[in-house]
Amino acid sequence: MTGVAVLIPIALGLGLAGLAAFFWAIRAGQFEDLDGAAVRILIDDETPAPPPGADRPA
Template sequence: MTGLVFLLPVALGLGLAGLAAFFWAARSGQFEDLDGAALRILIDDEELRGAIDPITNKVLHHVD
């Protein structure tokens, strides 16, 4: 019974924190474009031809 005194407020606090995080994400536009990230892999990036990778400092080539 003494465990409930500790676990119940912790569970309610975590639930409210999760609910607050969901409302914050919804308000800040995290769920606006759900298909954009999935379809971005299909877009051919012509701009990458001749671009320089900032990590390796090598020229990126477009491979067909």
């Protein structure tokens, strides 16, 4: 019975900490653009990548 008396407050504290982190993420704007990264990977770059070793002096 003493184990339950210890585990219930710990579980409630962790739940409240997770809820606080979720609300902080909402206020910080973490969920503003959910589709941006998923679509950005599909967009082709206009300029081609330089060939390997092009940034080294000859």
